[in-house]
Amino acid sequence: MKDDRFSAIRQMLYASGASSIQEIADAVGASPATIRRDLQVMEQEGAVTRTRGGARIADSVGIEVAFQHRERQNLPAKRAIAELAFQKVVPHSAIFLDAGTTVLQLARCIRLDPMPLSVFTNCIVVAQVLMDVAGIKLTLIGGALRAENASMVGALAEAMLERLWFDQLFLGAGALSDDCCIYSLDEAEARLNEKMLARASAKALLIDSSKFGKRLPYRVAPVTPDLQVLTDEDLAPDWRARLAEAGSAPVLAPVAGGQP
Template identity: 35%
Template structure:
């Protein structure tokens, strides 16, 4: 009888190898052979093929991911922690008052917030997000302003000097920011510096700043670009958060809001 690794085939196995190497940073031939119940020579052929494709770099006895923390696309992230993001979005929507000027960042949780805001009007929403534009495009009572610029396809958000120039002419009652990771000492972590510079500018233009981040993002440092946040910002996360992950934010005096799936603060 063929093993699971054999039954799934080489293409499936190679995709799994890339994912494992991206998670752990380093994958050995022996570990991968045991994981997929195939021979070491089979794994070596897989690694050779993935190296040729430019997806891994060979090391002595194994392989290392070219990027240990690849940035997920917006489409990939939408289904992650779905209920938690909905709860965060519902609480955030409850902070917005009719008549306000609101700034919405790119990201899946902020996209969920846009859907919750469809019944809050009159309202002015400025955004860098294609997802937000699509969510609010047919709501006549909401005035939508697109902060254009260069589209990052992976996040479906606009960045760059044109976006920054538009922001320089505007102020907002509230700004809601997304994050790939967030820490109490360094702020928001993102894949590229143009993202973090833009988030800093967005935070500077708003009276109230909220970072929407489900529990798994707290304390994470997946990349090397950071956005510093002004004093008085609010972290909004879900009730699955580990108290140890929340503790640095509380110790730093950062306002923290923990919500359940219904958007109720707990």
């Protein structure tokens, strides 16, 4: 029960920012006295920073919670897209799985229904999901750790990609903007994603419909006819037409509880 309460407090502080003891107590259904004791323990563990009359989440823990939060966003759509992508995985091939949260769902599909594969990834969490799966030969590329999504990036990771070639690439994206280009929140990640696209025979972009029409700071690459866009059925009609004009008509995954 205490672990569940601690988790609820971390989630609440991540979502709400600095909060008072009473606000935390109301959110997690505990007494203010219990919350005071919890916050004292959590501060000793480095999970929160106490403030006058309340607390905020510690920066390092905020990164972990942020990853968990992103993974849960639009989860039904991400799972539907991952199941669609799984149908396109070719047994006995060499595939690259990047560090996107939708790609992570694909890794979980592979774990549930494994096949002989050589899997390369720059994502520590993807590697953890697949590291003990029979028939999977797993390679985690090296580099500098980007804690926000547990990925390896930077010059060393880019140099390793130059020595590799993949039958299939499954790439995630932070945003797909009105210029029909993929964008990333991180410069090093954007450079590495661009390298991935240059090192694969077949390329698939796994991106849920909520990320269309948005722009992040760093451009990765444009959508081209050799990049297959896998998304969910909630994609707006104008985006479907725009991608078709770019030569990459999207493949739409039905979402449980979504459109018929």
